[in-house]
Amino acid sequence: MSKVAEASSIDDASVDDLQASFRGELIRPSDTGYEEHRKVWNGSIDRRPGLIARCAGVADVLAAVRFARKRELLTAVRGGGHSFPGLSVCDGGVVIDLGSMKGIHVDPEARTVRAQAGVLLGELDRETQAFGLAVPAGIVTHTGLAGLTLGGGIGWIMRKYGLTIDQLLSVDVITADGEFVKASENENADLFWGVRGGAGNFGIVTEFEFRLNPLGPQVVAGPVFWPMEETPSVLRFYRDWIADCPDELMTIVVQRKAPALPVVPPDLVGKHVVAVVSCYAGPVEDGEKLVRPLKAFGSPVLDLCVPKPFLVHQGMFDPSFRHGCWYYVRSCDVAELNDDVIDIVAEHGKRITSPLTSIALWQMGGAVARVGESETAFNGRSAGFTFNINGNSESADGFEAEREWARMYWSALEPYHTSVYVNFLMEEGEERIRQAYGAEKYERLKALKRKYDPTNFFRLNQNIRPE
Numbered sequence: 001m002s003k004v005a006e007a008s009s010i011d012d013a014s015v016d017d018l019q020a021s022f023r024g025e026l027i028r029p030s031d032t033g034y035e036e037h038r039k040v041w042n043g044s045i046d047r048r049p050g051l052i053a054r055c056a057g058v059a060d061v062l063a064a065v066r067f068a069r070k071r072e073l074l075t076a077v078r079g080g081g082h083s084f085p086g087l088s089v090c091d092g093g094v095v096i097d098l099g100s101m102k103g104i105h106v107d108p109e110a111r112t113v114r115a116q117a118g119v120l121l122g123e124l125d126r127e128t129q130a131f132g133l134a135v136p137a138g139i140v141t142h143t144g145l146a147g148l149t150l151g152g153g154i155g156w157i158m159r160k161y162g163l164t165i166d167q168l169l170s171v172d173v174i175t176a177d178g179e180f181v182k183a184s185e186n187e188n189a190d191l192f193w194g195v196r197g198g199a200g201n202f203g204i205v206t207e208f209e210f211r212l213n214p215l216g217p218q219v220v221a222g223p224v225f226w227p228m229e230e231t232p233s234v235l236r237f238y239r240d241w242i243a244d245c246p247d248e249l250m251t252i253v254v255q256r257k258a259p260a261l262p263v264v265p266p267d268l269v270g271k272h273v274v275a276v277v278s279c280y281a282g283p284v285e286d287g288e289k290l291v292r293p294l295k296a297f298g299s300p301v302l303d304l305c306v307p308k309p310f311l312v313h314q315g316m317f318d319p320s321f322r323h324g325c326w327y328y329v330r331s332c333d334v335a336e337l338n339d340d341v342i343d344i345v346a347e348h349g350k351r352i353t354s355p356l357t358s359i360a361l362w363q364m365g366g367a368v369a370r371v372g373e374s375e376t377a378f379n380g381r382s383a384g385f386t387f388n389i390n391g392n393s394e395s396a397d398g399f400e401a402e403r404e405w406a407r408m409y410w411s412a413l414e415p416y417h418t419s420v421y422v423n424f425l426m427e428e429g430e431e432r433i434r435q436a437y438g439a440e441k442y443e444r445l446k447a448l449k450r451k452y453d454p455t456n457f458f459r460l461n462q463n464i465r466p467e
């Protein structure tokens with residue numbers, strides 16, 4: 001699409017026309033609420049759309065797509081608004097905001113759940129955990145289910161139950177033509193393949209249907225902390241400890257300054273720490289037994305790895321990723337934690353300055369790796385670990401220094417990079433998107449894009465260009 005309309009070119013009369021058949025809310029720059037609704041989670045993103053269409057349901061999404069399409073307006077699609085690079089808001093053009101579409105329906109007998117595109121992870125967990133069931137998803141409750149699922153979805157129970165997309169049964173999609181289609185293994189199977197990792201390139205998913213699996217509600221979970229200077233010995237122990245661990249165990253290594261939270265003793269707050277955070281998706285007694293050696297290693301400065309409701313564990317990282325702070329991420333997968341990688345981790349962890357800056361080093365494998373690489377558009381199932389290097393600050397103050405730290409950390413790991421998870425990319429250019437999918441899958445995705453969105457109407461995403 002060559003012509004991109006500016007905010008000013010969305011004339012009031014046509015918005016009034018749209019309003020006549022719109023159940024949700026249409027917000028223009030002069031409207032109350034505009035400032036609130038144009039914001040996304042990442043405070044460093046400051047864009048001013050010409051229209052925010054807060055859809056109440058599928059009919060509104062259809063109307064908004066047709067409206068934007070007809071006028072060739074730049075169009076952003078917003079689920080939970082947590083895209084690291086802020087891809088769900090644009091300057092000028094239209095934001096199709098699905099955030100009000102919150103329907104969740106659990107069928108405990110069939111062990112399935114249907115969730116609309118505005119659902120956040122914590123909302124989904126609350127409904128499913130009421131039945132002791134869960135969809136494997138992410139680790140921060142205010143993340144949007146939609147964007148997370150469309151990129152793959154990694155989280156605390158993925159080693160047991162796979163990626164979020166591995167439990168996806170079907171989706172309802174509005175295509176770039178403004179048509180409603182369903183996709184599943186049996187219907188539009190090519191589209192179903194593409195939405196499982198293709199990151200919103202093929203249409204707007206209005207509703208997801210997932211298989212549910214048993215979980216908790218009580219699990220053994222939480223972090224054990226050591227001083228940052230002990231990173232080399234902690235990670236060498238950790239590497240051996242997880243080598244033969246069961247799929248029920250999922251861990252994330254965190255480096256940061258200890259946060260000022262009620263559970264953290266005042267004398268530890270602000271100190272550099274390394275933590276191994278665990279979650280055991282199985283019986284509490286088995287989990288307690290398994291984490292015992294971790295808890296006994298060296299002299300932890302804080303141990304919060306205990307039985308607790310899964311919902312409580314899911315909320316653990318929420319305070320570290322508040323809305324409106326300035327966020328920057330660099331990410332890569334590595335095959336293993338060899339001694340060099342451990343040295344790099346140890347060296348860069350010490351240099352953290354901002355209380356909001358951190359890394360999460362995700363243990364991959366288990367059920368994720370047992371799904372065939374070509375079965376879904378997601379790439380990197382054989383990754384050993386995923387690095388999420390977050391250079392964050394409260395505001396613009398000091399942000400550039402945090403970004404630079406994240407880049408240096410990531411660059412130091414470059415000899416060991418394998419793949420990269422598409423949902424952890426910033427706006428890094430086409431070559432990085434190709435790397436995220438691998439050359440073969442990228443070509444397959446391009447062909448699919450030509451079929452479902454040949455004019456690249458949906459391009460504010462990790463974009464797979466049709467040509």
Ligand SMILES: Cc1cc2nc3c(=O)[nH]c(=O)nc-3n(C[C@H](O)[C@H](O)[C@H](O)COP(=O)(O)OP(=O)(O)OC[C@H]3O[C@@H](n4cnc5c(N)ncnc54)[C@H](O)[C@@H]3O)c2cc1C
Pocket residue numbers: 041076077078079080081082083084086087088098117137138139140143144145146147148149150151152153154155199200201203204205206321423424460461462
């Ligand atoms: C604090 C935080 C924690 C995170 N934790 C995890 C984690 O544990 N695991 C993990 O896998 N990822 C995680 N992520 C990454 C996350 O998966 C992506 O940022 C994801 O895109 C967020 O989805 P969203 O709906 O909130 O984002 P949005 O910003 O709303 O959308 C992200 C992208 O998806 C597109 N999109 C959104 N909804 C739809 C839809 N219904 N149909 C079509 N396209 C759509 C948007 O256009 C945009 O390109 C995290 C991100 C943050 C900020």
